[in-house]
Amino acid sequence: MCFDQNRTASIPIEQPSRHGILAPAEICPKLMNVELAIISTSPEVSLDVQSDGADESNKCNKELQNAEIARIVKAKDLNSLREFGGVQGFAEALDTDLENGLANDEDEICCRRLTCPQSETKPPQEGFFHILWNVCNKHLIFLLLLCAVLSIVFGILEEGLHTGWYEGAFIICAIIVLVSVPMIREYWYSWYQPRRKKLSKNRETAVHVFSGGSQHQISISNVVSGDIMWLKKGDQIPADGLFISGESLKSDDELESTIDDQNPFMFYGAKVINGEGKMLVVSIGKDTVWGEMMSNVINASNPLQVQLDQLNSCIQIIGVLITIIILVVLFLRFEFSKGSAASVIPDLKAKPAAIKEFIDAIYKIVKKPKRKTDLLTSSLTMILVGIAEGLPLMVTLALYYWNKKALLGKATTQDFFACITMGSVTTICTDKTCGLNLNQREVDTLYVSGQFFNDESAIAPKVIEALCKGIATPILGLKRPLSSMEDSLLSWASLKLGLQLDILKQECIIVEVKELNFDEEGCGVLMRKDGESVNSSYWKGSASTILAMCSSYYSSEGAMNVIDEQKRVFFEQVIADMQGKHLKTIAFGYKKTDIATLEETDLILLGLLGLKNSFRKSMEDCIGAGVNIKLVSGCDASELESIALECGLNIPNSDSVVLGENFRNSTPEVRMEMVDQICVMASSLPSDKLLLVKCLKEKGQIVAMVGARTDETPAIKEANVGITMGSGSTEMARESSNIIIWNGFQLVQRTRTGKKERVQGYPSKLLIGFTVLTLDPLV
Numbered sequence: 001m002c003f004d005q006n007r008t009a010s011i012p013i014e015q016p017s018r019h020g021i022l023a024p025a026e027i028c029p030k031l032m033n034v035e036l037a038i039i040s041t042s043p044e045v046s047l048d049v050q051s052d053g054a055d056e057s058n059k060c061n062k063e064l065q066n067a068e069i070a071r072i073v074k075a076k077d078l079n080s081l082r083e084f085g086g087v088q089g090f091a092e093a094l095d096t097d098l099e100n101g102l103a104n105d106e107d108e109i110c111c112r113r114l115t116c117p118q119s120e121t122k123p124p125q126e127g128f129f130h131i132l133w134n135v136c137n138k139h140l141i142f143l144l145l146l147c148a149v150l151s152i153v154f155g156i157l158e159e160g161l162h163t164g165w166y167e168g169a170f171i172i173c174a175i176i177v178l179v180s181v182p183m184i185r186e187y188w189y190s191w192y193q194p195r196r197k198k199l200s201k202n203r204e205t206a207v208h209v210f211s212g213g214s215q216h217q218i219s220i221s222n223v224v225s226g227d228i229m230w231l232k233k234g235d236q237i238p239a240d241g242l243f244i245s246g247e248s249l250k251s252d253d254e255l256e257s258t259i260d261d262q263n264p265f266m267f268y269g270a271k272v273i274n275g276e277g278k279m280l281v282v283s284i285g286k287d288t289v290w291g292e293m294m295s296n297v298i299n300a301s302n303p304l305q306v307q308l309d310q311l312n313s314c315i316q317i318i319g320v321l322i323t324i325i326i327l328v329v330l331f332l333r334f335e336f337s338k339g340s341a342a343s344v345i346p347d348l349k350a351k352p353a354a355i356k357e358f359i360d361a362i363y364k365i366v367k368k369p370k371r372k373t374d375l376l377t378s379s380l381t382m383i384l385v386g387i388a389e390g391l392p393l394m395v396t397l398a399l400y401y402w403n404k405k406a407l408l409g410k411a412t413t414q415d416f417f418a419c420i421t422m423g424s425v426t427t428i429c430t431d432k433t434c435g436l437n438l439n440q441r442e443v444d445t446l447y448v449s450g451q452f453f454n455d456e457s458a459i460a461p462k463v464i465e466a467l468c469k470g471i472a473t474p475i476l477g478l479k480r481p482l483s484s485m486e487d488s489l490l491s492w493a494s495l496k497l498g499l500q501l502d503i504l505k506q507e508c509i510i511v512e513v514k515e516l517n518f519d520e521e522g523c524g525v526l527m528r529k530d531g532e533s534v535n536s537s538y539w540k541g542s543a544s545t546i547l548a549m550c551s552s553y554y555s556s557e558g559a560m561n562v563i564d565e566q567k568r569v570f571f572e573q574v575i576a577d578m579q580g581k582h583l584k585t586i587a588f589g590y591k592k593t594d595i596a597t598l599e600e601t602d603l604i605l606l607g608l609l610g611l612k613n614s615f616r617k618s619m620e621d622c623i624g625a626g627v628n629i630k631l632v633s634g635c636d637a638s639e640l641e642s643i644a645l646e647c648g649l650n651i652p653n654s655d656s657v658v659l660g661e662n663f664r665n666s667t668p669e670v671r672m673e674m675v676d677q678i679c680v681m682a683s684s685l686p687s688d689k690l691l692l693v694k695c696l697k698e699k700g701q702i703v704a705m706v707g708a709r710t711d712e713t714p715a716i717k718e719a720n721v722g723i724t725m726g727s728g729s730t731e732m733a734r735e736s737s738n739i740i741i742w743n744g745f746q747l748v749q750r751t752r753t754g755k756k757e758r759v760q761g762y763p764s765k766l767l768i769g770f771t772v773l774t775l776d777p778l779v
Contacts, residue, residue, distance in 0.1 A: 237267065424702045468493055
């Protein structure tokens with residue numbers, strides 16, 4: 001309940017500031033109580049009430065307008081945004097000012113919070129005593145505790161205080177083992193999942209907003225729609241909104257990182273990686289794109305965990321039965337010991353001979369001799385411990401061994417069961433920029449000096465030296481980590497051409513570095529040798545781009561020849577032949593100059609290089625092992641089809657390529673029929689990826705989702721195994737994933753080999769270890 005604008009009160013009311021430490025849930029009840037007190041007790045209060053019909057109409061129009069605003073932002077509909085009046089039109093609709101922000105009206109701010117409260121996603125914190133209670137709150141523990149108490153009581157009555165408590169103490173030791181081992185295991189699991197520790201921290205982050213013409217620092221939980229927020233490098237975007245103004249603002253969204261007037265849409269969870277700017281808050285909490293999708297995520301248990309839970313239930317039942325047997329042995333031994341105190345067996349003359357023989361047999365087991373009875377109780381207790389904790393212990397050790405062997409230091413697992421589940425995966429859904437690492441290439445063909453290079457090629461040393469510099473210098477000139485393709489290229493040049501990278505680094509001085517346009521994929525470096533005045537320009541890029549910049553080439557003897565029209569057509573045919581074999585073609589150009597300017601014309605062509613996709617063979621092996629690969633992206637269908645063919649994905653018919661809109665708008669029955677046939681889903685939204693993962697799981701598939709962006713987080717969490725690709729992923733995507741993998745080749749390789757290792761290694765190690773722990777007491 002909030003104050004109406006037409007209500008007036010002559011009694012001053014002291015209201016809490018929104019910039020204080022009170023949360024919305026604490027502020028609003030106080031306002032409500034104060035208002036009720038004034039209305040009920042003060043005779044000076046006057047109310048001007050508008051007609052109910054007008055209020056309802058205004059409220060309905062306001063809700064429709066806000067819904068349209070949220071739709072435009074979620075759909076990234078730039079045309080509708082402009083028709084609405086741009087960011088200024090949105091600000092007027094949200095009753096805010098782009099320069100000064102919301103007015104310092106606590107009543108209005110309270111109403112906005114009540115209209116759309118922040119969604120809380122804090123995971124429950126389980127402390128020591130909570131875990132202790134969960135472990136102890138089992139029938140098995142209570143029955144064993146009863147056995148221990150009865151054993152101590154009966155033992156003291158039979159043997160005295162000196163030795164009668166031994167057997168009960170042994171059972172208490174078993175209880176301690178059954179309690180402490182699960183607790184240690186639970187803490188280990190918590191330590192093994194570091195991703196959870198950051199989920200609640202983001203809710204307490206402070207942000208800067210403009211309110212009443214000045215800038216204030218408030219908690220993220222106090223942000224409301226209509227706020228004008230100031231963001232800088234390192235800040236996490238706490239809501240969906242629109243860009244107002246700023247300088248060089250970029251987020252960690254890999255596909256659309258630059259935020260400006262042409263791409264003004266900003267979404268919850270993304271992180272500002274460069275620049276600073278102002279944002280108009282449109283949606284918060286569960287009304288954000290991320291919040292809506294997360295509300296549809298079902299946190300189902302891991303398939304392996306489900307199987308282990310079922311097995312653990314059976315083990316608990318067996319443990320309870322063994323405990324009952326121990327109780328029966330203790331009672332019988334005590335009853336017979338009372339009879340033996342008078343050295344008389346109960347009179348059984350009136351009973352049938354068969355019953356008398358049965359009771360005599362039991363009497364001999366539980367009473368003669370006493371040591372054998374103790375051994376029976378001790379053995380049953382040890383078997384109980386072996387059964388109850390032997391299997392979980394072996395599962396823990398086997399999973400630790402599996403994770404260590406499978407990841408090989410090239411990935412980080414954040415879920416103890418995720419790595420072995422990867423061996424059971426039947427479908428992998430991935431974007432073109434994630435799991436399909438197209439840069440995982442190796443050299444296949446080199447055309448240099450008019451011939452294809454091999455180990456027996458005779459090429460002039462100066463041509464080889466120039467080619468080595470042409471390969472290495474443009475890479476060294478870029479101040480960034482090497483890509484996998486560049487690293488592979490340098491390794492090949494060192495092995496085949498004799499490139500000495502360390503010497504080159506010491507001798508060369510980089511004068512200028514220039515990158516070509518994105519479409520041309522190339523870069524140039526102007527360098528000179530230490531102690532020399534002559535500069536050298538080296539260019540590397542796509543073969544067609546570099547060839548157009550060249551006017552001559554080296555022969556095998558080192559002579560420089562002119563590239564005439566006939567020779568240029570020949571080189572273009574060589575490039576076309578390489579591309580026909582699905583090779584990525586790059587070329588290297590070179591020119592000496594006396595001026596300190598990087599030149600782009602009249603270069604000398606050093607060589608044409610064809611790089612094959614080493615990922616393709618692994619992809620084909622993965623598909624051959626029964627794993628389906630589905631390429632899901634927002635790109636158009638033709639681009640995704642070419643990528644799929646390059647990676648070795650089989651597209652049997654036109655039904656295998658669908659648009660996200662068609663999949664989204666189909667009926668549930670049609671979607672379930674489509675899902676098995678889909679190989680490529682183009683023009684898809686993040687919600688389409690989530691829907692696809694859900695459909696696959698409903699069909700009984702074990703799904704791995706590979707993502708990198710914040711808006712892909714719901715699909716990553718919905719999948720049986722969520723995977724992100726290292727530093728190329730956003731922080732929120734990495735926190736929500738099960739496995740962070742640093743090499744795209746490793747992804748399909750471990751999936752393929754994991755299927756074989758899962759069948760051969762894991763059950764045998766588990767069975768052997770479990771058998772040893774269980775049978776050890778009897779041996």
